Amino acid sequence: MSTTGFNSQNGAGGQPYTNGPSQNPVALQPPGPGYNMAHQPPYSPMQAKGPMPSGPGLYNSGPYQPPLGQPMLHRPPTGPPQSMTPPQSASPGPRMPPAQCTPPPAVSANSYYQHPPAWQYGATPPLSGPPRAPGANHVTSSPSPAPPQLPVGYGAGPQAVHNALQPLGPNTGLHGYTQPGSAPPPMNTMAPPPQSYQPGMRAPPPMGPTPPPLGHATPPPPLAPKTDAHTHPPGNGAQVPNRFDHLETGHGMAGPPQQPGPPARQVGHSYPALPPGYQSTSAPPNASPMHHPMQPPTQHYSHGPQPYQQPAAGPAQLSPSLAGLSLQSQSPEALRVVNLLQERNLLPPGPVTPPTPCLPQDLQKLNCHPEVFRSTLTSIPQTQSLLNKAKLPLGLLLHPFKDLSQLPVVTSSTIVRCRTCRTYINPFVNFLDQRRWKCNLCFRVNDVPEEFMYNPVSRSYGEPHKRPEVQNATIEFIAPSEYMLRPPQPAVYLFVLDVSHNAVETGYLDVVCQSLLDNLSALPGDSRTKMGFITFDSTIHFYNLQEGLSQPQMLIVSDIEDIFLPTPDSLLVNLNECKELVQDLLKSLPQMFGKTMETQSALGPALQAAFKLLSPTGGRVSVFQTQLPNLGVGSLKSREDPNQRASAKDVQHLSPATDFYKKLALDCSGQQVAVDLFLLSSQYCDLASLGCISRYSAGSVYYYPSYHQQHNPAQVDCFQKDLKRYLTRKIGFEAVMRIRCTKGLSIHTFHGNLFVRSTDLLSLPNVNPDAGFAVQMSIEENLVDMQVVSFQAALLYTSSKGERRIRVHTLCLPVVNSLSDIFAGADVQAITGLLASMAVDRSVTASLSDARDAMTNAAIDSLTSYRTSVLTIQQPGLLAPACLRLFPLYILALLKQKAFRTGTSTRLDDRVFAMCQLKYQPLAYVMLMVHPALYRVDDLTDEGALNISERTVPQPRVLQLTVEKLSREGAFLMDAGSVMYLWIGRNCNPNFLTQVLGVSNYAAVPQNMNVLPELDTAESQRTRAFIGWLRDQRPFRPVLHVIRDESPLKASFMQSMIEDRTESALSYYEFLLHIQQQVSK
């Protein structure tokens, strides 16, 4: 097996679905070309449309110098197009096709494009077959590292695994059913339900005020032979430590179909033949007073038992969901026609909320939360040709490992999955009766295992549809041992630190060491946690931290051409046992290199050493680098021409200069090692090359330009806060994620830091709660018989406590067959996020200007489609459905974003970093980065304020990003996600200066103010409450800059005023005119 082509995904090539009932009589269609009208030639990225004019020179206006408070740009009169339109270019403009052209590429390494991009992994390691020797590509002559000494309980087989699980009690799963102190039942043994859930041994989470007596909770003995649907033969233990594919497989367990039923037209839990006990509990379909409006799916356990809306019996009531579906019509507001040239302020007063899928309420209330899993189109087109007509990209955005305050966790010996496609049972399957359920992805009819008949929440029997697995779209399983190929790895942390003269000069080492000392006990892990350190300059330094030594022992390896581990067994040590030595080292490290004059940097060899050290276990490497590596393998040369930073021409060197980092990352990925890169530099470091080490190993990239302990305190502050979050946040090891979707849909092209191991399986050696992913989709078979389709993301990982866990998210969306319904369900933020990821790829594989044109054309094409195919009454202006009214604004914001802007001085590393962020940040943070939120804060009041834990949080409205909204008399807060600016007007209200900033006048505002003083004034409390509330909405702590006119950061603040014209870019209004002209063609 290799990274096979997309065309075999989800059974289109006949693989997983061969046994399932055929849902669609329609012949298999080739993957449709993206964005194409059905009968047009493939959607060419070079279709004719004028590229956006690039500068104000075209508009014969002077340079942009808006005096604050007196903006020079006056809003042009609204109405029909006028003479101030961009000149048209005959040159064809590229498009951003969202869907796959035919044929799909044969290799799926993160690229959409048909021609392999330059950075595409050319030397794909064997994805199957015998496991590779560790580091085979790089380490040829050094002795293999000896396996580390395993602590008790590690590496001793399944029994040891169970033991390791024992101490984990209720604390590990917030609402888990984990039975502390009791091992899971032995594998492949028929476990009667009481043993599976151990209902009487320890109270499960309080699910109701009066749990039934134990006797009642004991289900009758199994009535039917247990299906073996869930069982795998156990893996080969440590023999094949790195191939988790088949654990989360879609192929391994296919069996003959039991009951190839007709195509499903029902959704939800209907019982055609209900047992007598059910019939007395019928309730009116659709209308249930117990049904809440949509709530986060993870809250179901917080209020005790949620009365389940019992599906009613009777022919007319078999499918309440269906009946509901016909009643639901698209929201009229979403399709309200908006003339963008006339409606000035399109921003809602608060955050932009995602659209709610048009589903019956009983399904929608179970649906996955959009912060975790959402689609660009909340109504899925029935056919690819319909999708092509809409000219909107189809894809999913995921935040699969997001920190959740409420997460149902299930411990069960039986994880119920479809026998054909391995989908996990979920709220959107169909129960044919008590004993059978129909898969909502492949439509196979499966048996309900005996254990599943018992509901641990209600402690009742015979209600499989009330099980937590069927009541929660987001759920986590503690996996039994068949989900392990080897004992779960311990938490392993290796720090690789640049100690060259340049590095020491920045002072970063003090921060890292102090932060580690402060958080050593807060690192996720358990008694098996291991830690190690490598430092490097022109040589590589290892640290022997073996228990018993009186102090850490430094071992220097100067042969960087042939890296070996001097004492393989004592470099990575048990943190608990060797904590004092680790602390000693952290205390002395900053001084050890204080006087170094060594300027060279052998980063590549240091990474090779890290890979060797972690290969036997897997784990996390944290690399801190402060300069361009210039010694040994992976050396780089500066490629940036500072004179070209402001060029309006295409940007060069966005792709890596060497494939060394990518190859090493893939070796790491194969050994379950992820590399996180912290780049702290004042000079060009070639992030385009270095970033590959994290990108393909599923690591993270952090970048602190101009980092310096003395000269840049704001960066130091930011670095410290990031480090704290980084060190203490949740982490999942040796993870894989698979995304499945209903037959007929096809997933291709993944975005994020990952490696695509097979068509739909992502290799994630580490997964962290701040990582986002996106995928593009196409419709391979018409979905004509379906009312709804589903998507399921399953993330299999090892927790820092050594548990194997599976987090499953399932999203259900309606299928529609009209263009207006597609438009009505468009999620403008998700579309923007997906387009941004696609544009990053396009910038690298084609060119920046190509990507910019493609983004502009995405707006033009979709609005053209809306105008010509949806609008029945033509009217003048630039018309958009209300749900897409922000689309041109967001596209313009992307064009002015650091990643894609031209004509504004942008350092190459800054640009590349912005591109990285667009690709791997969750959508919520991407949107703040693209279109920051602006608030006026000098006049905060309690009117409309929220009251959160006895704090009054003012809610100022979100302002448009234009200097027209600023005033010299005010103070304005801009929230850009990872950074906040508090801009103080020159004539700012003196009350604000004294009561909030604690200064007597404007001139006294300090240059480097990053903290608001805690003053005992109402104004101070309101301001701090508001900023604190914003910060609390994200897991990391954004840095705050208080700026005034003289501040160097004022430029960054002003550059975010994206509605305004700049010297090199159009104003929002000009951009609208340009789009209008193209749409009207």
Ligand SMILES: [Zn+2]
């Ligand atoms: Zn299935």
